[in-house]
Amino acid sequence: MSILNILIEIELKLKQYKVQFIFLFLFWFAGFSVFLVIEPNHTFWEYVLFSLTVRRPENAGDFTNFYSLVWPILLEVIVFGFIMGELLEKYNPIITSRILSKHKRNHTVVIGFHHLTERIIEHCIAYKESFCIIEDHEELVEDLINLGCPVVVGDPTETINLGFASVGRAKEVFIGIDDARIALICTEKIRKVNNKCPIYVRAFEDHVQDYLKQPPLNAISFSTSKWAMDGIQKWIKGKKGNVVVIGRDSLTHRIAYNVSLQPDREVFLFDDEHDGIEFSVNDRLHFVEEFARYLSDLQAHVNLEEVTQAFICWKRDSEFDESLYLTSKLRLRYPHIEIFVRIFDEELVDLVENYKAKTFSTSSNAFKKLQELVPPFSAIAPKFDD
Template sequence: MGKRLIKVGILLKQNWYVFFIFLGWFFVNYVVFYALTARDHLEALWITFYFKTLPESISLYGNFYPIISEFVIFGVIFSVITTGFFRKYNPKQTCINYARSLKNHAVIIGYSHLGRRLRRFLYKNNIECVIIEENENLVKHLIELESPVIIRKPYNINILKDANIQAAKLVFTTKNDLETLIVSTSLTRQLNTSCKIVCRCFDDSVAEILEKKIRCKTISTSKYARDHILNEVKKLNVKSTIIIGYTNLTIRLMFAFSSLGIKYTIIEKDKNKVLDIIDDQPVIVGDAKDKENLREAGIDDIDMVIALIDVADEILLIADIIRELNQDCHLMCRFFHEEVGNVLEQHFNAKVISQSKNALKNLIKEGFFEFYSEHDNYYSFSD
């Protein structure tokens, strides 16, 4: 069902009584003319829709009927316009209705960096997908486009039914939140026993349970990024690092660097994030844009800086300060937007990695989208 039909359906639902009166008017008059024309179906139909006029010899009502009908038609049009003016069209309802109408589609729970990249990939390959995201600001542009979006937490089975998840072929859970992951994945499997489910999960023990009990594929974007960084660290023979930002990837790098004997210092401006490790790990609580914090971390003779910052202007400022203090160290940045990544590579001699990009490439290599190629052209990947 297309968006236009969905809009028509909403219009009819909002103005059902008006259209009932409109159709009732013509039906009643058809019955009247049918009786007056000695039960002539065709003649009654022509008169009802103004192709003929009822002879005055039969009844004077035929003279008044067209005039009265004009008032009825005008009233219907006026009512629809005023209803639309006062009630206003709600695009969110169109988005939900559109989502309910899809079949053999994909569902993305969480419009994260990975969720955005997945949607873009699916859109390029003509695969319909529904987004379930509780933060309206993240999907505001999709609502304006009247794309299939549901602005709710996926904690209720009816929310998943709105996405017609029972008819989906592929479901992604991309939010970095274990509660959302566990609840939505369990409910999805209840509604759909055959679809492929791909979950983003940082906790390896939880991932193992989900794969075993719910039959889903789990991925860790931080694990992909860690492996990529470790390859670079070993290739460049790095002995000392500064990690800017405390994330899931930071935790993985801490364990990896400790086992390899690589010295590291963490800079994190939010003290609450590092309360659990501040006494046991080399942590500096402060802003990486502050030169003194970088100097305290040993920026002058460090081998590599790994910046895990998602804000564009902040990462550019930090990269500029790092290059001011140390022109020769290796700089690795994790960032989603290719345009900002190009600036970092060209002007700051940085190597940019995208966790979501690597995750998507791995899913493609592992054949998670191949069943869509049975009826359509084989999918393509480009950035």
């Protein structure tokens, strides 16, 4: 255990026993003051010894006897209780992680724990780069907390949590939250306390990106869906036939919209959470507000014999089973359809490719693109062995 961690743990324990230690000091000071009055003609150090019950004055009265009885009890309960707690108790890991963050200097701050920011954290850990992360949902960062990483669990828009993350002393900040409102609030608050560090903000809408780039924010905004779409364009360019797109996020909507701009192609977008998309809907884009888990869910709305491409873009890890099942059924019943499956774990590539489907990872591609934006001093700057 490092000296810093030991000091942090002692600080935690002192905070837990703050009230008890204050009461102990006041009791001692009161006893010291009373001995000054009732036992005159003694030296200063004798009064100290009296108040610590190391020595008793001659002809001790009732107060001395009472004080000599109570003081050892308080000393044992508070001081020795603190020492034993320091040796035996397991500290609250959330508080420990927060204090670790507070002591950071010239570090990388990551806000939000999702697929892209998870790759940033993994890179920092692998190359021993100093970092801390703010995440509102404890269950997402539970493993990092148990590993003793600097984590602030709480709302990133609250000034106190940004303070715990030491954003004022950070060398760079990465904001990977989907919510534009939260991203804007965080950027504005961070810029007020740190006007030098680069702030990288994930933002979908063009007007949000333009606002972030303007003074005084001067943030570096990017869209992971735009980056991903650059690679997907080669799969849809010059193709014929109808397309099925399944998913809920901005990348899913962007794929459906871009394909619908191609002549003589019909697009069927299955999104069970939204009732529209961020783009202008044309006559060739058909929106289906349903969860497409089985072939029958698709067949109820589209003739799969006329479909030549299918994009399965679910982003939740828990839905990979549905992705794999639908991929297998499409390959078995409609082998003419090109299938593209979004994944976030490279270990799953072989499973998907067993069904002759192509895979793509938006977070992997976005991380590489982000590495191209950062300066050499950045924690995620490409290393020579990358």
